[in-house]
Amino acid sequence: MDLTFFDLSFPIEELEYFLLILTRVSMFVFAAPFFGRAEVPQQLKACFSLVLSFLLYEAITPHVYVQYITILDYSIIVLKEAVTGLMIGLAANWCMQIAAFAGQIVDTNIGLSMASQIDPTTQMNVIVTGQYYQYAFMLIFMITGMHRWLVRALAESFTLIGLGRSVFDLEAMYGTFISFMAEYVSLGFRIGLPLFCVTLLTNGLLGIMAKVSPQMNMFAVGMQIKVLIGLSIMVVTVRMLPDAADLLFVQMKTLMVSFIQAMGGTA
Numbered sequence: 001m002d003l004t005f006f007d008l009s010f011p012i013e014e015l016e017y018f019l020l021i022l023t024r025v026s027m028f029v030f031a032a033p034f035f036g037r038a039e040v041p042q043q044l045k046a047c048f049s050l051v052l053s054f055l056l057y058e059a060i061t062p063h064v065y066v067q068y069i070t071i072l073d074y075s076i077i078v079l080k081e082a083v084t085g086l087m088i089g090l091a092a093n094w095c096m097q098i099a100a101f102a103g104q105i106v107d108t109n110i111g112l113s114m115a116s117q118i119d120p121t122t123q124m125n126v127i128v129t130g131q132y133y134q135y136a137f138m139l140i141f142m143i144t145g146m147h148r149w150l151v152r153a154l155a156e157s158f159t160l161i162g163l164g165r166s167v168f169d170l171e172a173m174y175g176t177f178i179s180f181m182a183e184y185v186s187l188g189f190r191i192g193l194p195l196f197c198v199t200l201l202t203n204g205l206l207g208i209m210a211k212v213s214p215q216m217n218m219f220a221v222g223m224q225i226k227v228l229i230g231l232s233i234m235v236v237t238v239r240m241l242p243d244a245a246d247l248l249f250v251q252m253k254t255l256m257v258s259f260i261q262a263m264g265g266t267a
Contacts, residue, residue, distance in 0.1 A: 013063075013065045014063070016065070016066065016074070017057070017063050017065060017066070017163065018053065018054075018057050019078070020066065020077065020078065020081050020163045020164065021053045021056050021057050021060070021158070021163065022049065022050065022053040023078055023081040023082050023085065024081045024082070024084055024085035024154075024157075024158075024163075025049050025052050025053045025056065025085060025154065026045075026046070026049040026053070026085070027081075027082045027083075027084075027085030027086040027089065028085040028086070028088050028089040028154050029045050029048060029049045029052070029089070030045060030049075030089070031085070031086050031088075031089025031090050031093055032088075032089035032092050032093060032150055033092050033093050033095075033096040033138070033141070033150075034138060034141060034142065034146075034147050034150070035048065035147070035150075036089065036093065052151065052154075056155055056158065059155070060158055064162065064163070066163055066164035077163075077164040080164065080166045080168075081163065081164070081166070083166070083168070084157070084161060084166045084263055085154075087173075087259050087263065088153070088154060088157060088256060088259060088260060091252070091255045091256045091258075091259045092150060092252050092255075092256055094180070094184075094255065095248055095249075095251050095252035095255060096134065096137065096138075096248070096252075097184075098184055098187050098188050098191070098248055098251070099130065099133035099134045099136075099137050099191070099248070100127070100130035100131075100133070100134055101130075101184065101185075101188035102129075102130070102133055102187075102188045102189075102191035102192045103127050103128075103129035103130025103131070103132065103133045103134070103192075104127055104129075104130055104188075105188060105189065105192040105196060106129045106192045106195050106196075106230065106234070107127050107128065107129045107130070109192075109195060109196055109199040109200075109226070109230070110195070110199060110226050110227050110229070110230030110231075111223050111226050111227055111230075129234070132234075133191070133241075136238075136241050136245075137241070137244075137245050137248060140241065140242055140245040141245070141249075144245075144249075146249055146252075149253075153253075153256055153257075153260075157260050157264075160260055160261070160264040161260060161263050161264040165264075166263045166264070167263060167264070168262070168263055169262045169263070172258075172261075172262040173259065173262045173263075176255065176258040176259060176262060180251070180255050183251055187244075187247055187248060187251060190244070190247065191244045194233060194237050194240070195230055195233045195234065195237070198229060198230075198233050199226055199229065199230060202222075202225065202226055202229055203222075203226075206221075206222045206225070
């Protein structure tokens with residue numbers, strides 16, 4: 001039987017090219033929101049990274065091979081690709097942490113900051129409202145197709161940042177990160193602002209009642225009142241979550257584009 005039809009030989013340069021794509025893609029998948037969450041099985045992440053890398057390998061043409069002399073040079077190129085994928089994924093993941101920050105603000109005002117729970121996927125203490133906001137935004141994230149936008153952004157990064165050609169403009173990246181931290185605090189407060197204003201008015205009313213009726217234990221009564229009012233406001237303002245998600249996703253796009261431009265030398 002003639003087995004020449006099943007010849008699977010390929011140049012070593014093609015394997016090196018595919019491994020560089022796989023390095024960037026896998027680091028992005030393990031760091032990005034939705035794809036990199038702890039409850040997603042590691043085997044699924046690895047398989048998805050492999051399939052996506054193969055698709056990008058076939059889509060990216062022509063293949064421009066990286067030039068190196070020693071194994072150390074190739075190792076440095078692999079490390080640069082790993083950092084590139086990691087920074088793109090972290091840029092998206094950092095924006096999702098705004099939801100946890102907003103939940104921390106809400107829990108502090110309604111008295112649930114001590115009501116943390118153990119997340120079985122990460123084995124870490126998480127706040128209740130922060131988890132609520134994160135899962136709500138993640139649901140909106142999936143409905144609106146932002147996960148597809150993330151994959152498309154990763155694919156376009158290979159056009160802006162060629163394999164082995166990351167430059168890492170640290171000054172531009174520092175400036176982008178500082179601007180993001182300002183937006184991080186601003187967006188967190190904007191998400192929790194309705195409940196913050198209502199609890200501020202509630203605290204003022206409780207203070208007046210404490211002066212009018214000193215014999216009443218306002219500390220014991222106020223805790224239940226603030227929790228009840230806080231949960232009620234969260235139910236009333238649930239319609240505002242899509243608008244808040246839009247602000248968060250716009251910031252996510254801005255940060256990812258800024259990081260890609262900084263690593264591609266076009267900032």
